[in-house]
Amino acid sequence: MLKLEEKKDAVAHEKHGPHGVNQKALRRLKNIEGQVKGIHRMVEQEKYCVDILTQISAVRAALKSVGIVILRRHIESCVSDAMQSGGAERVQIIDELMSILAKEEI
Amino acid sequence: MLKLEEKKDAVAHEKHGPHGVNQKALRRLKNIEGQVKGIHRMVEQEKYCVDILTQISAVRAALKSVGIVILRRHIESCVSDAMQSGGAERVQIIDELMSILAKEEI
Amino acid sequence: MLKLEEKKDAVAHEKHGPHGVNQKALRRLKNIEGQVKGIHRMVEQEKYCVDILTQISAVRAALKSVGIVILRRHIESCVSDAMQSGGAERVQIIDELMSILAKEEI
Amino acid sequence: MLKLEEKKDAVAHEKHGPHGVNQKALRRLKNIEGQVKGIHRMVEQEKYCVDILTQISAVRAALKSVGIVILRRHIESCVSDAMQSGGAERVQIIDELMSILAKEEI
Numbered sequence: 001m002l003k004l005e006e007k008k009d010a011v012a013h014e015k016h017g018p019h020g021v022n023q024k025a026l027r028r029l030k031n032i033e034g035q036v037k038g039i040h041r042m043v044e045q046e047k048y049c050v051d052i053l054t055q056i057s058a059v060r061a062a063l064k065s066v067g068i069v070i071l072r073r074h075i076e077s078c079v080s081d082a083m084q085s086g087g088a089e090r091v092q093i094i095d096e097l098m099s100i101l102a103k104e105e106i
Numbered sequence: 107m108l109k110l111e112e113k114k115d116a117v118a119h120e121k122h123g124p125h126g127v128n129q130k131a132l133r134r135l136k137n138i139e140g141q142v143k144g145i146h147r148m149v150e151q152e153k154y155c156v157d158i159l160t161q162i163s164a165v166r167a168a169l170k171s172v173g174i175v176i177l178r179r180h181i182e183s184c185v186s187d188a189m190q191s192g193g194a195e196r197v198q199i200i201d202e203l204m205s206i207l208a209k210e211e212i
Numbered sequence: 213m214l215k216l217e218e219k220k221d222a223v224a225h226e227k228h229g230p231h232g233v234n235q236k237a238l239r240r241l242k243n244i245e246g247q248v249k250g251i252h253r254m255v256e257q258e259k260y261c262v263d264i265l266t267q268i269s270a271v272r273a274a275l276k277s278v279g280i281v282i283l284r285r286h287i288e289s290c291v292s293d294a295m296q297s298g299g300a301e302r303v304q305i306i307d308e309l310m311s312i313l314a315k316e317e318i
Numbered sequence: 319m320l321k322l323e324e325k326k327d328a329v330a331h332e333k334h335g336p337h338g339v340n341q342k343a344l345r346r347l348k349n350i351e352g353q354v355k356g357i358h359r360m361v362e363q364e365k366y367c368v369d370i371l372t373q374i375s376a377v378r379a380a381l382k383s384v385g386i387v388i389l390r391r392h393i394e395s396c397v398s399d400a401m402q403s404g405g406a407e408r409v410q411i412i413d414e415l416m417s418i419l420a421k422e423e424i
Contacts, residue, residue: 022149029146036142039172040135043128049180053206056173060166066145067162068420074155075412079393080401094393100159101419102386174314181291181306189292200287207313208280234361241358248354251384252347255340261392265418268385272378278357279374286367312371 022073028066035059071100128179134172141165177206234285240278247271283312340391346384353377389418 036059042052075097082093142165148158181203188199248271254264287309294305354377360370393415400411 025149033142036139043131063166083398083401178310186295189295237361245354248351255343275378
């Protein structure tokens, strides 16, 4: 897998560079960091459990939406490139993609 | 809802105080904060998308497990108390609990 | 676990008998059965994948909502009874409940 | 969306015809139908709630795995074709794919 990943990393750098999608993900991750600190504070101050659970649920949803942004970029660049190259690389990148999508937590 | 919540908050403080469950949740939340920072760094450094997605998936699972810890405490204390008191409070706390459990993100 | 389950089964029969919640779950399950047959037909007729996925998603949501109906009944009857009885039974039923809630698929 | 879907339907028929993936999905859907009937019976006979919930959870997981089979086929055929054609069709099929993946229930 490493070889494919390294190649993809290189391809990503060449073709895309820092772009909009990235900045969007970074901003959201900063917010999520703040939200996690907020939950820590709520637990520390023994806030009502249901309010803490609601916050946890919100952060999980926010992480999912960052995942969707990253996944889109992956499909638009790496998956798209590998599909055009065909052969073993195409099979490998689809296998890899499906194993992510089969996870419960994405 | 506020009245019930306030009461529950008070009850939680009286009966439980800072305890084991809390410390466990706090430690995990500290870890999660570190993991979110790690994901931010990975996006910044344009790491391979699939590795970022794997990390996001891990953090979502970690948050879920904190939620389970909090939920257990809620059921053992607030829900249990309300069930014994019976009447309107019992119905209200079950309604509230079911509305959390119906959410996708818990 | 069996002894607790048998007891709960007996308790459920005595206390509740066939009631509204049940009928609601049964009607929904009939619908779900029809929906699953519909998906089978769509796959057989090679319908557009995205439409099939949309249907699968709808059936999964419908099953979740049946689960919520069943879960509510469980909390209102078995969990509530065990909480009032206290002791080992209380711990056991909460352990059992938490192990269901910790699953991804509920 | 309809025009794209119709084209994809046609493309699917031409290129793929009845194949292995399909048969796998059909067999699993037959099993799922049987499992849903089993849950109906369990509710009718007032079986222990936790056992019913465990079955619902199993069927939801089984539906997810059928979804993964269908999704893989979609990515291998329709998405792959659209990516090679490029242009508006490429954007459209990625938008459509992302809107499925963003759903909670897939």
